[in-house]
Each structure stands twice: as C-alpha cells, then as structure tokens.
Amino acid sequence: MPVQGIRSVTSARNGVGAFILQCKRLDFHYCDWAGSSRGMVSFLKHQLNAFAKQNPQIEIRVSPRPHKHPVIKGHYINGREKAVCVRNLEPEQIFQKVNLLKQNSGEKNKRTKKPVTSINDSVRGIWSPYHGGLKSV
Amino acid sequence: MATSIAVSKRPILGLPFLLPCCEPVTLQLRRAQSTYRRTKQRLRIKPDASFGSSTDSTQAHIIYNPPSSAPSAYHTPLKFLPPNDVRRTLRTDTSSSSLNIDALPSVFKSVPEKKYHLTREDVEEIRKLRASDPLVWSRWKLAQRFNCSPLFIAQACEASPQKKEIQRQVLEAVQSRWGAKRRMAREDRELRKESWGRDE
Amino acid sequence: MKRLQLQRWSSSALSSRVRTGSRLHRQIYYSGARFQSTTSNSLQFEDDQSLAGQQPTPPSTNSPFPQFTKHQLPSPPIQAARESAKLAALHARLYLPSRLPLETLARCLVDTSADPNFQFNNNSLSVLGHDLLTNYASEHLVCTYPRLPLTVIFAAMYAYAGPKTLHAMSREWGVEHAAVPGGEVDPGLLQFKRVAPGTNLKEARPLVGTTRPNEDQTTWRKSITSSVVYDNVFGDPELAAPPPAELSDNVYPTNDGINSEPPVTAEVASANFVRAVVGAIYLHAGRQAAKRFFEQHFLSRQLDISKMFNFSQPARDLARLCARENYEAPVAKIISETGRRSRSPVFVVGVFSGRDKLGEGAGASLVEARSRAAVAALKGWYLYSPLEVRVPSAMEEDGAAPWKPVYVDLGEVIV
Numbered sequence: 001m002p003v004q005g006i007r008s009v010t011s012a013r014n015g016v017g018a019f020i021l022q023c024k025r026l027d028f029h030y031c032d033w034a035g036s037s038r039g040m041v042s043f044l045k046h047q048l049n050a051f052a053k054q055n056p057q058i059e060i061r062v063s064p065r066p067h068k069h070p071v072i073k074g075h076y077i078n079g080r081e082k083a084v085c086v087r088n089l090e091p092e093q094i095f096q097k098v099n100l101l102k103q104n105s106g107e108k109n110k111r112t113k114k115p116v117t118s119i120n121d122s123v124r125g126i127w128s129p130y131h132g133g134l135k136s137v
Numbered sequence: 138m139a140t141s142i143a144v145s146k147r148p149i150l151g152l153p154f155l156l157p158c159c160e161p162v163t164l165q166l167r168r169a170q171s172t173y174r175r176t177k178q179r180l181r182i183k184p185d186a187s188f189g190s191s192t193d194s195t196q197a198h199i200i201y202n203p204p205s206s207a208p209s210a211y212h213t214p215l216k217f218l219p220p221n222d223v224r225r226t227l228r229t230d231t232s233s234s235s236l237n238i239d240a241l242p243s244v245f246k247s248v249p250e251k252k253y254h255l256t257r258e259d260v261e262e263i264r265k266l267r268a269s270d271p272l273v274w275s276r277w278k279l280a281q282r283f284n285c286s287p288l289f290i291a292q293a294c295e296a297s298p299q300k301k302e303i304q305r306q307v308l309e310a311v312q313s314r315w316g317a318k319r320r321m322a323r324e325d326r327e328l329r330k331e332s333w334g335r336d337e
Numbered sequence: 338m339k340r341l342q343l344q345r346w347s348s349s350a351l352s353s354r355v356r357t358g359s360r361l362h363r364q365i366y367y368s369g370a371r372f373q374s375t376t377s378n379s380l381q382f383e384d385d386q387s388l389a390g391q392q393p394t395p396p397s398t399n400s401p402f403p404q405f406t407k408h409q410l411p412s413p414p415i416q417a418a419r420e421s422a423k424l425a426a427l428h429a430r431l432y433l434p435s436r437l438p439l440e441t442l443a444r445c446l447v448d449t450s451a452d453p454n455f456q457f458n459n460n461s462l463s464v465l466g467h468d469l470l471t472n473y474a475s476e477h478l479v480c481t482y483p484r485l486p487l488t489v490i491f492a493a494m495y496a497y498a499g500p501k502t503l504h505a506m507s508r509e510w511g512v513e514h515a516a517v518p519g520g521e522v523d524p525g526l527l528q529f530k531r532v533a534p535g536t537n538l539k540e541a542r543p544l545v546g547t548t549r550p551n552e553d554q555t556t557w558r559k560s561i562t563s564s565v566v567y568d569n570v571f572g573d574p575e576l577a578a579p580p581p582a583e584l585s586d587n588v589y590p591t592n593d594g595i596n597s598e599p600p601v602t603a604e605v606a607s608a609n610f611v612r613a614v615v616g617a618i619y620l621h622a623g624r625q626a627a628k629r630f631f632e633q634h635f636l637s638r639q640l641d642i643s644k645m646f647n648f649s650q651p652a653r654d655l656a657r658l659c660a661r662e663n664y665e666a667p668v669a670k671i672i673s674e675t676g677r678r679s680r681s682p683v684f685v686v687g688v689f690s691g692r693d694k695l696g697e698g699a700g701a702s703l704v705e706a707r708s709r710a711a712v713a714a715l716k717g718w719y720l721y722s723p724l725e726v727r728v729p730s731a732m733e734e735d736g737a738a739p740w741k742p743v744y745v746d747l748g749e750v751i752v
Contacts (some may be wrong), residue, residue, distance in 0.1 A: 213722075334712060
C-alpha cells in the first residue's frame with residue numbers, strides 16, 4: 001500500500017460556522033428573610049423573566065438558600081462553574097453580574113498577550129534559513 | 138543604500154574571510170577591522186529589488202516576494218496542474234527560473250545508465266542458478282555475472298526458504314551481540330526513517 | 338403576578354415549596370398509552386419558557402391501553418419533553434429550527450441501549466443522519482480534493498463524521514449524560530446503558546457477521562478497493578444489517594424491565610445522538626436546513642489534510658507517478674547545503690522533472706532530504722484543488738445553475 005491515511009479528529013472553531021453559548025446553566029440562590037437578598041429578590045421578581053426569554057439557551061434554576069447571602073452560579077460547557085456573591089447589590093448591578101456570567105467562556109481568567117490567536121497555518125509559513133532569496137553578505 | 142555602495146567599492150582585500158588563502162597582508166587587515174562594521178554594517182542588506190519604486194513601469198505592477206519558508210503542500214506545482222486550469226497562465230514560475238537547474242549538483246554521484254540488455258532466457262538462467270545453490274549464487278554474484286544491479290535480481294527471483302532461514306539466523310547471531318545502547322539507537326533510526334513519510 | 342411561580346423556569350427546582358402535590362403527582366404517575374406522536378405541534382419559543390404553566394391533561398381513566406407509571410418506562414414519556422428546561426435550552430443553544438419539536442429532540446437523546454423499542458429510540462433518525470453526514474462530507478472531500486488517495490479519503494471522512502468527532506461535538510454542545518436511563522429521568526439528558534468500567538471492549542465483542550466474505554481468514558490480504566465495496570465509509574469492517582424479521586415491534590415495555598440490548602460506550606451513544614439530530618432536522622425542517630447545519634457545525638471545523646498522509650516509499654511512488662503522467666523521470670538535486678562534514682548538517686534537496694521543480698525538502702542526510710522532497714512533491718500532486726468547487730447537492734436548490742462536470746482524476750499511484 002503506497003500511502004496510508006492517518007486518522008485524526010477535526011478541531012472545533014466556535015463561532016466560525018455556528019456559535020454555541022458556553023454558559024449552559026445559571027443558578028440563582030436567595031434568602032427570603034435576610035436583607036442582603038433584597039436586591040436579588042427584586043431582580044428575580046421583575047427582571048429574570050425577561051432575561052430568561054432573551055436567553056433561551058441558558059437553563060435557569062432558582063432556589064432559596066436560607067440564612068445565606070445570595071449567590072449566582074454559572075455552569076459552563078467545559079465543566080467549570082463560576083459563582084458570584086451578590087449580597088447588598090441593586091437589581092441593576094445584579095443584572096450586570098448575570099450578563100458577566102452569561103458572556104463568560106468558563107475558562108480561567110488569563111491575560112491575553114496577542115490580540116489574535118489562530119489554529120490556522122500562517123500564510124507565509126514558518127521562516128526557515130534555507131529558503132527564500134538567499135543573500136550573501 | 139550607502140553601505141551597499143561602500144561594499145561594492147571596497148576591494149576584495151577588504152573581505153579577508155572570502156579569500157581562500159591567508160597572506161600576511163590580509164592578516165594585518167583583519168586585525169584592523171572594527172567590530173561594528175563587521176557585525177552590523179555588513180549585515181544591512183539592501184531590500185529586494187521588487188520592493189523599490191521601479192522607474193521603468195509607471196503602471197500598477199505585482200511585487201513578487203516569495204516567503205523565506207518551506208513551500209506549502211497546498212501549492213500545486215505548475216507541472217501538476219491540469220491543462221485547463223487558469224493558474225497555469227497566471228503563474229509564471231519565477232522561483233524555479235531563478236535557480237540554475239543544470240548547475241545544481243545531483244544527490245547521487247553517478248546515476249547508472251539503464252541498459253535493458255537481459256533477455257527472457259537470461260532471467261530463466263538467473264532463477265535456475267539461484268535455485269540450484271543459493272549459498273554460492275548470491276544476489277551480488279549474480280549481479281556481477283549478468284552485469285545488472287542486485288535490485289534487479291531481487292525483482293527477478295526470490296531466495297529459497299532455506300537460504301532465508303540461514304540469513305535470519307545470521308542476523309539473529311549478529312543482533313544478539315548488540316548491547317542496549319546499540320539496539321536502541323538502531324530502533325530510533327528506524328523510527329526516524331518512518332517519520333520521513335509522515336513529514337514530521 | 339404577585340406570587341412568583343418558580344417552576345416556570347426550572348423543572349428541577351429543589352425547594353419543597355415548589356414541589357406541590359399536583360406536580361409530584363404529575364411527575365410520578367404518568368398515564369396513557371405509549372405511542373409516538375406523529376403530528377407534533379410546532380414549537381414556539383414565546384411559550385417555551387412558560388411550559389409549566391400549561392395544565393396537564395387530566396388522566397384518562399377509561400383508556401383502552403395499559404397504564405404505566407414513569408418508573409416502568411425505559412425512557413421518558415413524550416409529555417415530559419415539554420417540561421424539561423434542559424431540553425429547551427439545548428434546542429435553543431443549537432439554534433435548531435422551530436419546526437423541529439422538542440419531542441423529537443428528546444427522542445434523539447434516547448439510545449437503542451436505553452430503549453430497545455424502535456419507535457421510541459433514535460435508531461432510525463441516526464441511520465438517516467449518518468447517511469446524510471457521510472454523503473455531504475464525501476461529496477465535499479471528493480470535489481474539493483479530487484486526487485486524494487482512498488486511504489486518505491477514509492481518514493478524512495473519519496475526521497469529519499467519525500464517532501470520535503461526533504462525541505467531541507456532543508460534548509461541545511453541552512449534552513450531559515444520564516447515569517442510568519429510565520422513565521423518570523430528565524429528557525434533556527443523553528440516555529444509554531453504560532458499559533461497566535474495566536470491560537475490554539475488543540474481547541467482549543469480537544466482530545463477527547460483517548459484510549465481508551471470508552471474514553475468518555485474518556491472514557488474507559485486504560485490498561483498499563475491496564474495502565470500498567465491503568466496509569463502511571471509514572474503511573472499517575461493517576456489521577451486516579439484521580434481517581427485518583428480527584426487528585422488535587413490541588410497543589409496550591416488558592414488565593420486568595429487563596433490557597436485552599448490550600451496553601454501549603459514551604462515544605457510540607453521543608455519536609448516535611448527533612447523527613439523530615441531523616436526521617431530525619432533515620425530516621422536520623427539510624434538506625436545506627440539514628445542509629446548512631452540516632456546513633455550520635461540521636464543515637467549519639478545522640482539518641489539515643496535508644498531515645494525514647503516511648508514505649512508505651515516496652521516491653518510488655513519485656517515479657511511478659511521473660511515468661504514468663508522461664513527465665520526465667524525477668531527479669533529486671541539491672539546492673543548498675550547510676555543514677556537510679559537521680555533526681548537524683542540513684541539506685535542501687529539490688526533486689525536478691525536466692526543468693520544473695516538483696517539491697523540496699530539508700533533512701540531515703541526503704537520503705532524508707530526498708525522501709522528504711518526494712513526499713512534498715506527492716502531496717503537491719494529491720492535494721490539488723480546483724478553483725471553483727461545486728458539490729452535486731448544490732443542484733438540489735431551486736434555480737441552480739446547470740451542472741458542470743467536476744474534475745475527475747485517474748486515481749492514486751499504484752505500484
């Protein structure tokens with residue numbers, strides 16, 4: 001057999017064709033009694049409905065957590081979860097936190113040094129000293 | 138630009154490392170050279186000719202500056218394009234024309250001329266001889282006798298099972314004397330050779 | 338609106354206040370006959386979030402069909418699909434067409450090993466989806482790279498539509514697996530019977546009953562052409578389809594709940610799910626939607642075909658190719674070199690046919706550089722791609738331009 005094929009797996013490029021939102025679940029925990037949950041309860045009553053309608057791809061769970069501060073937990077496709085404590089926050093501030101969790105990729109925060117990263121090959125290839133116009137000094 | 142002119146004006150004695158032999162005059166000159174000129178100034182190379190504003194063509198033109206990298210596998214060579222492909226007319230293969238192909242040395246020192254002089258009876262003779270006494274009539278001896286390559290002998294006939302068994306035992310005897318280092322080095326060499334075909 | 342109905346957003350809310358008696362009743366005691374609805378009402382996303390607001394259908398006591406509770410069913414009932422938040426979220430996450438109902442998506446998530454009944458598992462959908470996927474992938478490959486050798490086409494098909502890729506895709510879609518399949522499980526989870534850990538898969542199931550004749554002769558040579566005829570699209574041996582009489586047709590589950598289907602790995606179950614989704618899109622939303630889904634989810638993934646070649650004797654193959662195409666015999670020439678007598682020399686060797694350079698390669702020895710140059714030249718031949726690529730399925734659209742024949746090559750080099 002002159003040539004054989006090497007099996008491999010295609011690698012995903014999220015957003016090149018289809019885009020999959022990485023946040024798959026948001027958990028809202030609140031307390032009915034505690035004052036730190038006042039903003040959270042107001043958010044759940046008045047804004048969560050619209051948020052859920054706008055983002056049908058996120059599963060939303062609401063559950064009380066008595067005698068504890070309110071918490072929003074985001075679960076991501078890569079298996080990680082991120083939690084944000086929203087004690088004493090106003091509903092608008094909570095909405096910003098929810099948006100932060102929704103738009104998150106789920107990865108650990110890291111500093112991006114290069115503005116663009118790509119898995120495609122470079123157009124001009126990798127520089128090699130043995131190719132191109134060889135110049136004698 | 139200024140440096141290139143200076144270099145071109147300089148006599149060949151100013152570049153002592155280009156001279157084949159070392160004379161006392163050049164040795165003195167080499168000592169006198171300053172470090173800056175040797176390490177920096179000389180390495181300032183004039184940009185590619187196609188980069189500058191060409192005076193002869195006032196119209197729009199294409200700057201051809203091939204990358205200094207190994208060519209991509211997705212660039213089909215001009216010869217491999219089908220005859221009706223548009224790229225045949227678009228691409229003038231400037232990269233190969235810059236090379237003087239006839240002046241390039243060949244990888245092999247001598248390419249044997251193919252003679253095609255053996256007849257059907259000769260091949261029958263080769264087979265008979267090899268089957269009669271494989272120990273005497275080895276591939277090498279048969280090749281000398283019929284004035285062909287040992288590869289052709291291998292294509293024409295196969296060794297008998299007894300001969301193969303003997304060769305296998307000889308190989309095992311040799312390999313049994315190898316230590317761990319040599320064995321591993323041989324195996325690594327085989328693995329490296331396999332990786333050539335995968336282009337790794 | 339004073340009292341907030343929390344179960345609107347969550348079918349699996351954990352608080353005791355949410356779980357009212359009627360809801361518990363509805364969860365556990367599901368009544369009615371077991372049948373797959375053929376006419377599903379179209380999904381509307383406006384009503385999607387208020388699923389639990391719909392009143393459940395009152396249990397019909399005088400039904401002629403036998404009654405089952407959820408625990409007796411092998412897979413979740415159809416009515417549960419409308420109540421699952423996970424399922425609706427998955428539907429929205431994949432931007433599935435609204436004509437594809439949630440019930441079908443729930444059926445896609447039930448593997449054959451979870452529910453052997455062919456009217457409730459995803460087997461039929463996944464067979465259809467597999468055919469669609471391999472059809473689209475193969476026409477894309479053959480039209481884009483018309484000179485690829487068959488072994489590389491098999492490998493590329495495996496990369497585009499193979500089970501490993503589909504398993505990775507289902508993970509990237511955020512599909513979770515149910516621990517054990519059952520009627521009470523959330524229908525948004527992928528349901529399959531798992532292989533016990535530590536099972537040796539090859540020993541457990543030796544591949545017998547393939548479509549290839551003389552399959553017991555393991556020492557016989559298997560040509561690549563015969564695998565076009567006998568094997569599947571990835572070049573693997575394929576199990577022959579069972580005769581149609583063996584297909585089980587019992588609509589009702591057995592009372593002891595013993596499932597005779599063998600357990601499967603997560604890779605097989607996820608691959609079947611992804612195929613079933615493609616098949617379901619084709620059935621509900623049509624051919625164009627299925628093709629768009631393929632292009633967006635499968636074709637957009639990155640694959641470097643030039644890394645899928647493994648040549649054993651590239652110089653010989655190149656010589657045969659040049660002889661076949663009536664080119665001058667290839668000659669290897671040194672383009673440049675450095676450090677010939679040193680410990681680490683580098684030679685750059687080009688393979689020339691006449692005055693044309695076919696390929697070049699660099700290596701630490703002359704033989705290596707020549708071999709790499711021959712590999713580069715062969716890849717240059719095999720990876721030829723026409724400028725405008727049009728696949729045959731583009732003709733299925735309305736008002737398509739007349740078909741122009743695509744480039745067809747002689748085939749790979751035969752030595």
